[in-house]
Amino acid sequence: MPRKLPLITAENAAFWQGGQSGRLMIQHCSACARWFQPPAPVCPRCNSLDVAPKAVSGRGRVATFTVNHQAWTPELTAPYVVAIVELDDQPGLRLLSNITVVPPDQVRIAQPVQVHFEQHEDVWLPLFKPLAEVGA
Numbered sequence: 001m002p003r004k005l006p007l008i009t010a011e012n013a014a015f016w017q018g019g020q021s022g023r024l025m026i027q028h029c030s031a032c033a034r035w036f037q038p039p040a041p042v043c044p045r046c047n048s049l050d051v052a053p054k055a056v057s058g059r060g061r062v063a064t065f066t067v068n069h070q071a072w073t074p075e076l077t078a079p080y081v082v083a084i085v086e087l088d089d090q091p092g093l094r095l096l097s098n099i100t101v102v103p104p105d106q107v108r109i110a111q112p113v114q115v116h117f118e119q120h121e122d123v124w125l126p127l128f129k130p131l132a133e134v135g136a
């Protein structure tokens with residue numbers, strides 16, 4: 001059963017398909033030098049049209065998370081972690097995603113994470129996994 005996928009539009013294509021080249025693409029405003037998400041044709045901060053998707057570091061920290069014990073759709077395997085990840089590139093720049101690779105009991109607040117991608121048809125879902133910690 002395929003995962004329910006986002007509809008690709010001109011605005012969001014870079015975000016959902018950047019993973020094809022291993023890059024997490026976030027909309028960036030050249031006028032105020034800020035990133036914003038979700039992608040839009042106008043900067044929500046300064047109303048500039050001088051916006052375009054650019055690659056971010058792909059690194060961030062778990063801002064908050066919840067463990068879902070119910071697989072709401074058949075293709076999901078419970079339990080799984082739904083998290084808000086704050087990217088290192090800008091305070092407050094947050095994405096809703098999943099923390100994968102490790103079991104849910106190994107996920108914690110403020111944990112450093114790194115993006116990886118899971119391809120489904122023409123979409124590369126940005127997911128996050130814990131960044132290997134120094135000394136670990």
Ligand SMILES: [Zn+2]
Nearest residue numbers: 029032043046
């Ligand atoms: Zn702006």
